[in-house]
Amino acid sequence: MELTLNEKRLLVALGPTGSADATILAKKMSARPEAVVQYANLAGERGLVNVEKRISRRFTPTEEGRTYLGKGLPERQLLESFGETIPMRDLQRHPLAKIGIGWMRKKGWVAIRDGVVQKTGASAPGPDEAAFARLGESGAVEDSVGVADLLRRGLVAEEEAVTYIVSMAPGGKALLAGGLDLQEETGTLTRDQILSGAWKGLSLRRYDVGKLPKRVYPGKIHPYQRLLDEMRRILFDMGFTEMAGGIVQSSFWNFDALFQPQDHPAREMQDTFFLGERWPLPAGYERVRDMHEFGGATSSTGWGGVWSAEKAQQCVLRTHTTSLSIQHLARHPKPPVKAFCIGRVYRREAIDPTHLAEFEQLEGVVMDEGVNFRHLLGFLKEFYGKMGFEKVRFRPGYFPYTEPSVEPEVYVDGLGWVELGGAGVFRQEVTAPFGIEHPVLAWGLGISRVAMLKLGLRDLRQLYRSDVEWVRETPTYGGRR
Numbered sequence: 272m273e274l275t276l277n278e279k280r281l282l283v284a285l286g287p288t289g290s291a292d293a294t295i296l297a298k299k300m301s302a303r304p305e306a307v308v309q310y311a312n313l314a315g316e317r318g319l320v321n322v323e324k325r326i327s328r329r330f331t332p333t334e335e336g337r338t339y340l341g342k343g344l345p346e347r348q349l350l351e352s353f354g355e356t357i358p359m360r361d362l363q364r365h366p367l368a369k370i371g372i373g374w375m376r377k378k379g380w381v382a383i384r385d386g387v388v389q390k391t392g393a394s395a396p397g398p399d400e401a402a403f404a405r406l407g408e409s410g411a412v413e414d415s416v417g418v419a420d421l422l423r424r425g426l427v428a429e430e431e432a433v434t435y436i437v438s439m440a441p442g443g444k445a446l447l448a449g450g451l452d453l454q455e456e457t458g459t460l461t462r463d464q465i466l467s468g469a470w471k472g473l474s475l476r477r478y479d480v481g482k483l484p485k486r487v488y489p490g491k492i493h494p495y496q497r498l499l500d501e502m503r504r505i506l507f508d509m510g511f512t513e514m515a516g517g518i519v520q521s522s523f524w525n526f527d528a529l530f531q532p533q534d535h536p537a538r539e540m541q542d543t544f545f546l547g548e549r550w551p552l553p554a555g556y557e558r559v560r561d562m563h564e565f566g567g568a569t570s571s572t573g574w575g576g577v578w579s580a581e582k583a584q585q586c587v588l589r590t591h592t593t594s595l596s597i598q599h600l601a602r603h604p605k606p607p608v609k610a611f612c613i614g615r616v617y618r619r620e621a622i623d624p625t626h627l628a629e630f631e632q633l634e635g636v637v638m639d640e641g642v643n644f645r646h647l648l649g650f651l652k653e654f655y656g657k658m659g660f661e662k663v664r665f666r667p668g669y670f671p672y673t674e675p676s677v678e679p680e681v682y683v684d685g686l687g688w689v690e691l692g693g694a695g696v697f698r699q700e701v702t703a704p705f706g707i708e709h710p711v712l713a714w715g716l717g718i719s720r721v722a723m724l725k726l727g728l729r730d731l732r733q734l735y736r737s738d739v740e741w742v743r744e745t746p747t748y749g750g751r752r
């Protein structure tokens with residue numbers, strides 16, 4: 272083992288006592304205490320010494336406290352300034368009278384009658400004076416009853432003292448016993464030393480070029496957040512704007528506006544988190560009602576039956592971000608619309624490694640004159656491609672609000688084809704009540720799924736755990752940033 276000269280000197284300084292405070296070692300080595308702590312930590316890593324950090328509370332005099340040091344507390348000085356009695360008026364001329372008289376009375380040392388101050392005979396020093404005397408001797412005191420009194424009077428202040436105790440470990444002892452060469456070492460050669468050849472006679476400090484430095488973990492964005500940021504950037508790059516909305520939605524916006532029948536199984540208690548609140552229906556809700564009951568002014572026949580306004584008012588934790596898409600379109604019924612959102616959605620799932628009751632969805636809508644199903648497939652291919660899924664295929668799907676509907680699948684090495692979201696063209700039953708006259712392409716996907724695939728996770732819950740080790744070890748992917 273190659274030791275630095277400083278480490279050797281530390282062992283030599285430590286030798287006689289086996290254990291010492293870093294400040295004492297610093298004096299012996301004529302070095303700064305911080306430097307000694309640094310040498311000791313290095314030697315500690317090699318098992319030569321042990322370093323123990325001790326933090327202690329102590330109290331040192333304040334500026335006011337210092338003025339009494341060696342002389343005594345004001346009441347003591349005042350008490351000793353007169354004999355058995357003194358007229359109050361005379362005592363008041365003493366510079367410490369203001370503070371001292373009150374304390375003398377409080378401590379029962381004097382009584383005042385008819386303008387005359389008279390000693391009671393009791394004036395034994397209390398714990399505060401004892402502590403103050405100790406303070407005078409050593410400059411600092413440990414906590415005690417008396418110190419608490421001094422602290423209250425503002426005569427001492429608390430200080431945290433850190434001391435490092437360095438003690439010899441068996442490794443260091445053995446090295447020291449074997450004898451250490453304390454010749455000065457050269458770490459950096461000068462130009463002159465090289466030119467003159469003097470370097471040949473120097474004892475050079477050795478470097479272990481094979482040794483890895485200590486790992487450092489700089490601040491890092493959570494892998495899932497990185498992925499969300501990347502998706503957001505991809506969509507901005509593709510010309511989308513971001514839409515926003517609340518986590519709580521009325522059933523009207525979460526289901527009815529999307530032509531989901533009121534007796535649809537997804538609207539059952541076991542699938543959706545219903546809330547106690549009810550929200551009023553928006554103006555023009557009757558067109559949605561008519562659409563459900565008989566198809567409104569369109570060629571659709573609707574679902575039939577009676578549509579309940581009460582059911583539509585019931586609030587839910589949004590079960591999909593499509594509830595934001597339809598509201599965005601209701602506010603912007605004229606083309607072009609090209610918007611996306613990333614947000615958390617809630618479903619009453621039995622929780623297991625691949626299903627959680629809350630997860631993030633990404634949603635996109637495109638509305639413009641003449642866009643069609645083929646454009647939708649193109650958008651999806653492009654988006655998934657930018658996400659790093661090169662092979663994408665589409666299977667027919669079903670959603671109450673789109674026709675035609677597809678379920679995109681991406682190819683993942685080792686897993687094969689994996690379903691990733693849903694997409695389709697909004698039905699007239701969805702668009703007509705809001706006066707939307709052009710085709711709307713819509714798609715959505717669970718992005719915690721994407722994260723699982725991209726980060727190679729077996730358990731979705733890993734995304735939501737506070738596992739700093741995992742965050743540290745997960746490489747930043749994609750190479751974009």
Ligand SMILES: N[C@@H](Cc1ccccc1)C(=O)O
Pocket residue numbers: 590591592593670673692693694695713714715716
């Ligand atoms: N909302 C659907 C996804 C989807 C969005 C838009 C159109 C079609 C399907 C889901 O949660 O699975």
